[in-house]
Amino acid sequence: MAFLQGIAASNGIAIAKAYRLVEPNLSFDKKTIEDTASEVSRFKSAIEKSKAELEAIRDRAHVELGADKAAIFEAHLLVLTDPELNGPIEDKIKSEKVNAEAALKETADMFVMMFEQMDNEYMKERAADIRDVTKRVLAHLLGVQLVNPSMIAEEVIIVAEDLTPSDTAQLNRQYVLGFTTDIGGRTSHSAIMARSMEIPAVVGTKTATEEINNGDLVIVDGLKGEVHINPTPELVAEYRNIHEQFEAQKIEWAKLVNEKTVSADNHHVELAANIGTPNDLKGVLANGGEAVGLYRTEFLYMGRDQLPTEEEQFDAYKAVLEGMNGKPVVVRTLDIGGDKELPYLQLPKELNPFLGFRAIRLCLEEQDIFRTQLRALLRASSYGNLKIMFPMIATLDEFREAKAILEDEKQKLIAAGQTVSEKIELGIMVEIPSTAVLADQFAKEVDFFSIGTNDLIQYTMAADRMNQRVSYLYQPYSPSILRLVKMVIDAAHAEGKWAGMCGEMAGDETAIPILLGLGLDEFSMSATSILKARSQIKKLTKSEMESLANQVLNMQTTAQVIEAVNAATK
Ligand code: PEP
Ligand code: MG
Numbered sequence: 001m002a003f004l005q006g007i008a009a010s011n012g013i014a015i016a017k018a019y020r021l022v023e024p025n026l027s028f029d030k031k032t033i034e035d036t037a038s039e040v041s042r043f044k045s046a047i048e049k050s051k052a053e054l055e056a057i058r059d060r061a062h063v064e065l066g067a068d069k070a071a072i073f074e075a076h077l078l079v080l081t082d083p084e085l086n087g088p089i090e091d092k093i094k095s096e097k098v099n100a101e102a103a104l105k106e107t108a109d110m111f112v113m114m115f116e117q118m119d120n121e122y123m124k125e126r127a128a129d130i131r132d133v134t135k136r137v138l139a140h141l142l143g144v145q146l147v148n149p150s151m152i153a154e155e156v157i158i159v160a161e162d163l164t165p166s167d168t169a170q171l172n173r174q175y176v177l178g179f180t181t182d183i184g185g186r187t188s189h190s191a192i193m194a195r196s197m198e199i200p201a202v203v204g205t206k207t208a209t210e211e212i213n214n215g216d217l218v219i220v221d222g223l224k225g226e227v228h229i230n231p232t233p234e235l236v237a238e239y240r241n242i243h244e245q246f247e248a249q250k251i252e253w254a255k256l257v258n259e260k261t262v263s264a265d266n267h268h269v270e271l272a273a274n275i276g277t278p279n280d281l282k283g284v285l286a287n288g289g290e291a292v293g294l295y296r297t298e299f300l301y302m303g304r305d306q307l308p309t310e311e312e313q314f315d316a317y318k319a320v321l322e323g324m325n326g327k328p329v330v331v332r333t334l335d336i337g338g339d340k341e342l343p344y345l346q347l348p349k350e351l352n353p354f355l356g357f358r359a360i361r362l363c364l365e366e367q368d369i370f371r372t373q374l375r376a377l378l379r380a381s382s383y384g385n386l387k388i389m390f391p392m393i394a395t396l397d398e399f400r401e402a403k404a405i406l407e408d409e410k411q412k413l414i415a416a417g418q419t420v421s422e423k424i425e426l427g428i429m430v431e432i433p434s435t436a437v438l439a440d441q442f443a444k445e446v447d448f449f450s451i452g453t454n455d456l457i458q459y460t461m462a463a464d465r466m467n468q469r470v471s472y473l474y475q476p477y478s479p480s481i482l483r484l485v486k487m488v489i490d491a492a493h494a495e496g497k498w499a500g501m502c503g504e505m506a507g508d509e510t511a512i513p514i515l516l517g518l519g520l521d522e523f524s525m526s527a528t529s530i531l532k533a534r535s536q537i538k539k540l541t542k543s544e545m546e547s548l549a550n551q552v553l554n555m556q557t558t559a560q561v562i563e564a565v566n567a568a569t570k
Contacts (some may be wrong), residue, residue, distance in 0.1 A: 002211055002230070003227070006206075007202065009188075010191060012199075013216070013243040015239060017215050019157065022209050028142060033098060037466075041088065046229045047137060054077050055077065058077065065088075101421075108130055128305070156227075159179070161206070162183045162190060181203045185471055192526070202222060214512055219231050263537055264539060269522065270500075270523070272289055272293030278316050278320050283527040287527040288531060293502050294502035295331045297316075298335050302342065310375055318380040324385070328385045330389055331389070333370065360390050363402070381420055381421035387447070391431070396442060428446050429451070443492050444495055451503040452501075452503045453501060455503070476504075477552075484554055510565050514548060514549050
């Protein structure tokens with residue numbers, strides 16, 4: 001039995017066998033072969049095995065993911081059995097007396113290069129198909145197993161170095177009970193996705209992929225951030241118990257699903273949800289979300305190889321607005337960069353991507369991308385209660401420029417006879433200290449603020465939110481952060497505007513009493529945290545939390561703040 005300590009990224013307990021989502025090593029040596037006939041039959045046998053595997057994946061995809069996803073594997077099967085590709089490989093083995101691996105790779109690389117240079121989009125996509133198929137045949141030649149998360153057909157815990165947002169989105173909730181990764185923190189996007197999918201997760205264990213083998217029994221304790229490998233039957237029994245208690249607690253919280261969020265002294269705040277895709281709406285409604293406080297639209301742009309069209313975006317925004325049935329939906333415009341890459345944009349690598357060309361900076365420069373998104377949003381606006389916010393605003397000039405572009409697109413749409421809502425509120429995320437400090441000036445021009453503490457903390461403390469070695473500086477309750485939060489809320493209220501928070505801090509049990517005391521109007525969090533937060537706020541008295549907030553703002557350290565919160569809320 002072994003034990004790993006990581007970071008609790010998503011609540012709950014999961015117990016199941018491990019499934020390692022780790023790419024196998026596909027390297028090989030080029031060799032001279034004497035018996036070319038048996039080398040050709042080794043190649044043919046790898047093709048046959050790949051064919052059987054692809055047919056099974058295609059059939060599963062058809063049932064579980066639909067015909068369009070199955071079509072991808074159908075295309076792979078066509079490539080796999082194409083004599084124009086296989087013929088030259090066999091010829092190469094025979095004429096050059098090279099091993100099948102080398103003949104396959106060299107021939108495939110040549111075709112990939114040829115297709116990639118073509119102007120035609122369809123042909124370019126064939127290059128990607130050839131690359132995928134080559135990997136599969138190579139794995140069979142080398143006798144190693146490729147990872148196929150879509151083929152998982154039993155309950156598992158995923159073990160990976162890291163999970164990209166698109167990996168996480170592809171996990172099948174029915175079979176994937178939990179996951180654990182080597183890297184990442186509570187605010188890394190894999191963790192955020194895990195919470196929105198309600199999958200218990202522990203990230204940042206450093207060595208999960210080294211220590212866990214396929215098939216090991218694993219307990220993921222997403223409450224404490226612990227991972228137990230091949231636990232004793234006693235520990236499994238103990239954890240089954242904790243799991244049941246947690247489920248019972250959830251049933252209690254579920255009773256609050258249709259209630260408003262009011263403190264014990266009847267002060268109402270809005271509990272909203274952070275979402276990544278229209279599919280997350282089910283969770284928002286099931287958990288009693290009063291609004292969508294942050295729609296991270298960048299997920300629409302990820303896990304694909306070109307920008308989403310205006311129509312695709314329009315459909316997604318309309319679906320969310322209609323799904324929320326008149327309740328507020330705050331859509332954040334594209335926030336790409338930092339840890340959220342879009343390989344197809346081919347932006348140059350930067351030394352400090354978190355301080356680099358990202359979010360609104362990119363949108364103001366690449367205006368075609370920005371304008372397409374704004375048009376889709378404006379057109380969707382008449383289907384619900386849309387609020388738009390810009391990410392990573394550092395100066396008033398940036399806000400004014402972005403607002404002018406929005407206004408320009410709006411006028412063009414109206415002139416073309418489109419209906420655009422007259423009531424769209426326009427706000428900004430406050431996640432850069434310069435903006436928090438100048439919030440009184442911003443408040444004169446924006447309709448609302450949403451405080452993005454995930455980034456605000458990293459920029460205030462100068463500590464990368466992905467870097468484990470400086471994670472001790474990631475201190476949401478530091479009086480320095482709390483003072484910035486207060487400045488933003490007070491500045492909004494002084495101008496009759498509202499202030500929300502959509503960083504992970506908004507759903508944090510220790511932060512909530514302070515934020516209530518500071519007068520935060522809207523708390524936006526993972527949907528799965530909403531009912532717990534509602535239950536907590538019902539027991540708190542706003543006036544008492546105001547005194548607590550005043551007290552902690554004048555403290556020196558995070559530890560003192562935590563102690564004061566515990567004393568005031570025990
Ligand atoms: C934030 O920075 O707090 C935020 C909500 O944005 P993201 O986590 O997407 O950077
Ligand atoms: Mg951010």
